[in-house]
Amino acid sequence: MSQHLSQEIKDFARSLGFDPVKIVRAEKLSDAGSYYESWLAKGYGADMEYLKKDSEKRYTPEKMLPGAKSIIMLGLNYYKKDKEFGENFRIAKYAQGRDYHKVITAKLKKFGKFLEEISGTPHSHFTPLSKSYVDFGPVMERAYAQKASLGFIGKNACVITREYGSFMFLSEIITTLDLTPDEPTKWQGKCGSCTRCVDICPTRAIKPDRTIDSNLCIAYLTIENRGAIPEELRPKIGNWLFGCDLCQDVCPHNVRAKPTHVEDFQSIPVAQQNLSLAQILSIETDDEFTHLFAGTPIMRAKRRGLIRNACVVAGNLKLLDLLPQLRKLAQSDDAMIAEHAQWSIEAITTSTSSPRPPSSHSHSEPL
Numbered sequence: 001m002s003q004h005l006s007q008e009i010k011d012f013a014r015s016l017g018f019d020p021v022k023i024v025r026a027e028k029l030s031d032a033g034s035y036y037e038s039w040l041a042k043g044y045g046a047d048m049e050y051l052k053k054d055s056e057k058r059y060t061p062e063k064m065l066p067g068a069k070s071i072i073m074l075g076l077n078y079y080k081k082d083k084e085f086g087e088n089f090r091i092a093k094y095a096q097g098r099d100y101h102k103v104i105t106a107k108l109k110k111f112g113k114f115l116e117e118i119s120g121t122p123h124s125h126f127t128p129l130s131k132s133y134v135d136f137g138p139v140m141e142r143a144y145a146q147k148a149s150l151g152f153i154g155k156n157a158c159v160i161t162r163e164y165g166s167f168m169f170l171s172e173i174i175t176t177l178d179l180t181p182d183e184p185t186k187w188q189g190k191c192g193s194c195t196r197c198v199d200i201c202p203t204r205a206i207k208p209d210r211t212i213d214s215n216l217c218i219a220y221l222t223i224e225n226r227g228a229i230p231e232e233l234r235p236k237i238g239n240w241l242f243g244c245d246l247c248q249d250v251c252p253h254n255v256r257a258k259p260t261h262v263e264d265f266q267s268i269p270v271a272q273q274n275l276s277l278a279q280i281l282s283i284e285t286d287d288e289f290t291h292l293f294a295g296t297p298i299m300r301a302k303r304r305g306l307i308r309n310a311c312v313v314a315g316n317l318k319l320l321d322l323l324p325q326l327r328k329l330a331q332s333d334d335a336m337i338a339e340h341a342q343w344s345i346e347a348i349t350t351s352t353s354s355p356r357p358p359s360s361h362s363h364s365e366p367l
């Protein structure tokens with residue numbers, strides 16, 4: 001396959017906003033596979049059962065797409081300055097804009113059509129030319145990204161790119177096209193003796209082998225986790241309402257982070273702009289929740305997960321003015337919400353340090 005076609009594909013990727021873009025051979029990554037299986041065996045995937053299903057597929061492209069020859073690895077920068085949510089809480093950067101799955105999937109669909117056009121291969125459900133994935137697994141796409149020299153995997157388990165640091169969505173297109181792979185770049189990147197991410201992680205979730213124990217990670221606990229947050233971890237969550245960026249915020253490689261050009265990631269969905277903890281604690285129905293968060297990654301936590309998280313943050317911040325709402329939630333028919341609300345009330349009222357008095361901003365006003 002010609003170098004020319006590979007270049008055309010990269011140019012198209014960049015026209016869709018992807019950067020960096022790399023091409024790598026679709027080979028089985030046995031080392032990454034063993035690493036992944038051992039990560040699962042240690043229980044670090046917590047209760048995310050989908051990670052265990054057909055695990056071999058994740059590092060064997062041939063099992064995902066028969067005849068796979070190349071993988072086009074794509075990065076999409078989402079960095080932006082954090083949205084201020086007053087003194088109350090923080091939301092991970094990636095979740096402050098539109099749902100990246102929707103944004104990237106739309107781009108990948110265009111990409112699939114483009115590949116059919118330029119290769120002259122019509123689409124068939126029986127012999128597809130390509131398959132694309134966003135956020136496919138915890139190891140595979142990172143391992144392929146590293147193999148493609150798109151970046152290196154840091155101690156915080158993130159892929160760190162030379163161009164933008166680590167605030168980057170990864171996606172990939174596996175294709176039967178035989179494209180010219182990129183040569184390894186001179187820039188290898190490394191952590192060296194730095195341990196900033198390990199040191200700052202409040203729950204000690206970062207393991208020495210560059211993996212994350214999801215059972216301890218605030219991102220898992222506040223997003224994917226459907227049950228109670230273990231009591232001993234609640235104080236460590238601080239004011240993270242959804243996700244956690246600490247191990248990326250401290251990374252020295254992120255001095256290279258530049259604001260994203262993707263409008264969908266720049267803007268804060270309107271309903272969230274004036275969001276307050278009080279507002280979250282008073283969401284009574286799934287419809288209200290959907291009205292506030294439709295089209296954003298926050299949908300993933302679901303209503304009861306987000307209220308659970310809001311109870312923890314309110315307790316950690318000792319927000320006295322939220323006590324009436326927390327007392328109401330402590331009577332909830334939902335045992336998980338009731339228990340977290342009760343925990344929060346106790347954290348506010350029996351803490352050794354003084355509870356924080358009502359702020360000058362009324363909790364009914366957006367902060």
Ligand code: SF4
Binds near residue numbers: 201212
């Ligand atoms: S996201 Fe937060 S909790 Fe998870 S590993 Fe990073 S610093 Fe630790």
Ligand code: SF4
Binds near residue numbers: 191198247
């Ligand atoms: S903070 Fe330091 S140790 Fe952690 S990923 Fe960045 S460079 Fe590596």
